[in-house]
Amino acid sequence: MTVTTATPMLQVRGAKTYYGKIIALKGVDIDVNKGEIVTLIGANGAGKSTLMMTICGNPRAREGQILFEGRDITQLPTHEIARLRIAQSPEGRRIFPRMTVLENLQMGAALDNLAYFDQDVERMFTLFPRLKERIGQRGGTLSGGEQQMLAIARALMARPKLLMLDEPSLGLAPLIVKQIFDAIGELNRSEGLTVFLVEQNAYHALRLAHRGYVLVNGSVTMSGPGRELLEKPEIRAAYLEGGAH
Structure with missing residues (x-):
């Protein structure tokens, strides 16, 4: 896969999100460029869904900044964020x-x-x-x-303009998972759709994505091209051993 442009669409800078006094995101930095598929992988409870919901304004980032096409959306109400043509398919269908x-x-x-x-x-x-x-x-x-x-x-x-998918493979049979990931890839190739994918299924997500981030306990610990992350021993040990794909 080749990305022809590196125009930033979504930029998350130093995002910190709390649930009461518990910090769920500890200063997260993430970029999604126009025309890319970017995936965020991590174990249950790492903060993946919290990041996606924070981008949509609920809960709000207590610190840091979220930019969409150069506009600061950190404090915008959720319905106004949606009007900017950011669509979310939340976890749990x-x-x-x-x-x-x-x-x-x-x-x-x-x-x-x-x-x-x-x-x-x-x-x-x-x-x-x-x-x-x-x-x-x-x-x-x-x-x-x-x-x-x-x-x-x-x-x-x-x-x-930006499609955000939260755990689209959760609880589904492998054949259905493949169909859904194939459809996401086709949308990106044929229409240039920008996709931010939060996913526990590291194998499918990293194979599909141009770039990936690894979230551990609310912090990004690793990032890089999807296929390169897929080959890293620590990624394979943490997310792929035991036939996770």
């Missing part, structure tokens, strides 16, 4: 269970992009053909893999 697949996609569509709604729905069905087969089915009756596809598709309906 939080779809609307009583709504149909089509209604979930409608909920994700940006209000100023309704002119493209039919076209965008077709794009989602091309990306995830299973959703087309389930178009009238309630979200809560879908399989786990189908719900994850729907959660990602709903985020994409906002036509984001």
Whole structure:
């Protein structure tokens, strides 16, 4: 994979986030350049989801700065951050269970992009053909893999500049995980979509990503090209031994 530009899209500088008096992020620095897939890997409880939520403004960084396309968004309300075309697919596939697949996609569509709604729905069905087969089915009756596809598709309906995915492989069968990661890679290649991926599945994430960061107890301990990190003995020992892929 080749990134043709190094234009910064997301810059996190010295971010510190607290839950009460407990510090969850201890001065995190991360860059996501336009057109890149960047992944953040780490064990459970390392602070990965906290970083993603901090970028979205809930919880807020108590110290440090978050820039999006050069604009300081550290103190912006979450709904204003979303309006900048940052879309998040949160951990746990939080779809609307009583709504149909089509209604979930409608909920994700940006209000100023309704002119493209039919076209965008077709794009989602091309990306995830299973959703087309389930178009009238309630979200809560879908399989786990189908719900994850729907959660990602709903985020994409906002036509984001930056797509943030939190643990998209969590609890899914290997074949479904491969389909989802293939779809993310295809979006990046064909549309130049910028992706920030938080993931416990280090093998798939680092194979897919242009660059990766390792988060341990709220601090970035390592960074570099995804494939290079994948080959590091300490990464293999911590995240890949025992058939994690």
